[in-house]
Amino acid sequence: xxxxxxxxxxxxxxxxxxxxxxxxxxxxxxxxxxxxxxxxxxxxxxxxxxxxxxxxxxxxxxxxxxxxxxxxxxxxxxxxxxxxxxxxxxxxxxxxxxxxxxxxxxxxxxxxxxxxxxxxxxxxxxxxxxxxxxxxxxxxxxxxxxxxxxxxxxxxxxxxxxxxxxxxxxxxxxxxxxxxxxxxxxxxxxxxxxxxxxxxxxxxxxxxxxxxxxxxxxxxxxxxxxxxxxxxxxxxxxxxxxxxxxxxxxxxxxxxxxxxxxxxxxxxxxxx
Ligand SMILES: [Zn+2]
Numbered sequence: 001x002x003x004x005x006x007x008x009x010x011x012x013x014x015x016x017x018x019x020x021x022x023x024x025x026x027x028x029x030x031x032x033x034x035x036x037x038x039x040x041x042x043x044x045x046x047x048x049x050x051x052x053x054x055x056x057x058x059x060x061x062x063x064x065x066x067x068x069x070x071x072x073x074x075x076x077x078x079x080x081x082x083x084x085x086x087x088x089x090x091x092x093x094x095x096x097x098x099x100x101x102x103x104x105x106x107x108x109x110x111x112x113x114x115x116x117x118x119x120x121x122x123x124x125x126x127x128x129x130x131x132x133x134x135x136x137x138x139x140x141x142x143x144x145x146x147x148x149x150x151x152x153x154x155x156x157x158x159x160x161x162x163x164x165x166x167x168x169x170x171x172x173x174x175x176x177x178x179x180x181x182x183x184x185x186x187x188x189x190x191x192x193x194x195x196x197x198x199x200x201x202x203x204x205x206x207x208x209x210x211x212x213x214x215x216x217x218x219x220x221x222x223x224x225x226x227x228x229x230x231x232x233x234x235x236x237x238x239x240x241x242x243x244x245x246x247x248x249x250x251x252x253x254x255x256x257x258x259x260x261x262x263x264x265x266x267x268x269x270x271x272x
Contacts, residue, residue: 001049001065003028003090003151004036011088014038014047025049028081028151032063064150071243071271072195074145074153079168081154086166090155093123095144096134097160099191099245102266104229121147123156138245138269141193145171146272161190171195174218177248178258186248194218194260195243195271201234210237217257220244220267229264241271 004012004025012022017038027034035057036049051057059066064077085092095118100106118133120143135141145153156167171193172180180186196212208230210220222230245267246260262268 001027001036001149001151002046004038004049005033011085011090013091014049017047017049027051027059027063027065029060029063029065032060032065034059034063068146069150071142071145072241074150075168075171075195078150078154081150082166082168085154092157093152093155094133094157094159094164097141097158098134098136099138101136102138102245102264104226104263120144123148123152138193138243138266141171141245142243142269142271163187163190165190171243174212174214174258175216177260178214178216178218178256181248181250181258182256188247188249191245191247192260193243193245194248195241197239197241198237199239201232201237217255219257219259220246221259221261222263223261226263230262231265232268237268242268243271244268 002014004014004017005028006012006022006025010022011028012025017025019038025036025038026032027036034051035055037052037057039048039050041047051059064073064081069077118135118140120135120140123144135144144156153167157164158167158170159165160170165187170190172195174194174196177186177192177194181188186192196214198210199213200209200211202209202211206224208220208222208227210222212218244260244262246262248258248260251257251259
């Protein structure tokens, strides 16, 4: 763990921790508050906090650190923590999202400067981080969520099309997408990430429709022009969990619906 809470409720990062100054430290999950110990930096490791596994220094069974979280759990359970981190001005980790490369219509100009390589499984928080890492595939977004600890993820701010959005506000469910869109709270100038279980895949002559197991009407559409880039079979999609990416638009044909147009297989990434 990279963060802990002291007796006064203040969030403390491992790299700034001093016993005399901050006192005893506890798990940041409010359901847990297990006592933690500080482990100083070693040659190849940054300082961190951990439970000892002895006495009451063990995570509560519902604590976000008790076991690895699934993609969905990470997003839903971290919303409150991320809000608190933002309020308390905890140093964020900025990650730039640039998925231009997955768009079959995008022509690379090559003059775009190479981003430094980024390993999404190793999110590193620096004390004064001005550097921005970059993600260029949907699979890397999934890895980022599945392979990092909750307290690191709660600091992540995604930068997309020039806007900065907290991770847990950009990755949403189909029902949340519908609500945001139809209450006019969605920024329609940026693409969103939506995760859920696919219910139906209907192939028509000029358009494919993919719906999710949702209450509200939300669907993915693939237009004829992109059929060669979209080769999933029905059995590869139905009843499986996916993360999808794209702009979300209102559709009022036969009542209110939310619609995301996608262009290729790369606009979907399967979730465990
Ligand atoms: Zn805990």
